[in-house]
Amino acid sequence: MELEELQANWVAMSQELENQKKLTNEIIVKMTRNNYRNKFSKLTNYETVGAVICYILTGFIVLNFGKLDTLYLKLSGVLTIAFLTVLPTLVLRALKRIRNLDILQGSYKENLIRYTKEKNRLLQLQQIAIFVSFLSVLFTPALALKLLRDKTLILSQLRPEQGMAIVFVLLLMVFVSRWGYRSYKKLTNSAETLLRDLEE
Amino acid sequence: MRNSDEFADLIREHQGLLYKVTAIYTNNEQDREDLFQDVVYQLWKYFDTFRNESKITTWMYRVAMNTAITHLKKSKRNPHTEPISDSLLHASENKDEVLEERLRLLHRHIKQLNTLERGIMLLLLEEKPYQEIAEITGLNPSNVGTRISRIKEKLRKNMVKS
Incomplete structure (x- = not known):
């Protein structure tokens, strides 16, 4: 197919569309009354529910912080509180910025730059969240055991199957992190190329 | 209102x-x-x-x-x-199979372009003057010309490949 053919086919399609105007005023009015939700609403809902759970867990740790009697447990508690509050807040803020992109403000190019940058930021945060959630495997079992059952996790007293489970989780963590990182790089590389092209 | x-x-x-x-x-x-x-x-x-x-x-x-x-x-x-x-x-009733196939091909070619290029291509196919393309996209008119040449080249290469 040549470029001239593309143009000719486009014209044919336009003509076809002109002949087939099927939308009625009633359907159009319904569309405007539907209050069509922005596609980010659903994603924001999931993230909001996730954030609320994180904040509840934070509250639980703060209220029971006194039970953490060793430096390791105290440090684990502080790190967990930091992860549970900072990351969800940043993700919600990033989503809010994307949702609030003003479609009428700015040209196509400007909006494309803004959207691509915000999307990259969101991807970056989600990437960090994956790493952090795996890192938390290193200290949350001990923290949970202490807070929920008031017991101390002693590695030397672990049963073989518990040790195996920890090794399995660590291996899974390496595998998923590598996969996540590659997917992330692929997505952001194409976004970076687009940004470079836009900012030429 | x-x-x-x-x-x-x-x-x-x-x-x-x-x-x-x-x-x-x-x-x-x-x-x-x-x-x-x-x-x-x-x-x-x-x-x-x-x-x-x-x-x-x-x-x-x-x-x-x-x-x-x-x-x-x-x-x-x-x-x-x-x-x-x-x-x-x-268009299911009076479908023109040949045209349908050509349109599928046309969209396939357009979708190989990046988001900015797709927008420009759309306006180009709509036979919009460079000034209007510039107004909609926020590019300057001379930049629109340069990009259109690049898009055409890219499409040509893609078409040869396919």
Whole structure:
């Protein structure tokens, strides 16, 4: 197919569309009354529910912080509180910025730059969240055991199957992190190329 | 507040424009319908702000293309989407198979372009002058010319490959 053919086919399609105007005023009015939700609403809902759970867990740790009697447990508690509050807040803020992109403000190019940058930021945060959630495997079992059952996790007293489970989780963590990182790089590389092209 | 009949007439008159914009930014009929309705909603939302400073179609392209940028693919139908499958541009009865195939090919070529290039290509195919393409995209007119040459070259290469 040549470029001239593309143009000719486009014209044919336009003509076809002109002949087939099927939308009625009633359907159009319904569309405007539907209050069509922005596609980010659903994603924001999931993230909001996730954030609320994180904040509840934070509250639980703060209220029971006194039970953490060793430096390791105290440090684990502080790190967990930091992860549970900072990351969800940043993700919600990033989503809010994307949702609030003003479609009428700015040209196509400007909006494309803004959207691509915000999307990259969101991807970056989600990437960090994956790493952090795996890192938390290193200290949350001990923290949970202490807070929920008031017991101390002693590695030397672990049963073989518990040790195996920890090794399995660590291996899974390496595998998923590598996969996540590659997917992330692929997505952001194409976004970076687009940004470079836009900012030429 | 402008009245809804005036708005509905506008959408009815230019539904082909919206169909073409939504078709080049989506990969299946469901996504296209979702985007179509999102665009109609955004146009309605901003309808009162249109001040006749540019052509109505220029404004519509701008809103539609800016909406398309942020449109996410969804795997499930949005429950708030008005079912329009049977009423909108399916062309199933009097389908011209040859044209359908050519259009599929045309869209495949366009979808190999990046988001910015797709927008420019759409306006180029719509035979918009460089000045109007510049106005909608925010590029300067000479830059539009350069980019169009590059897009044509890219398309040519893709066509040779396929």
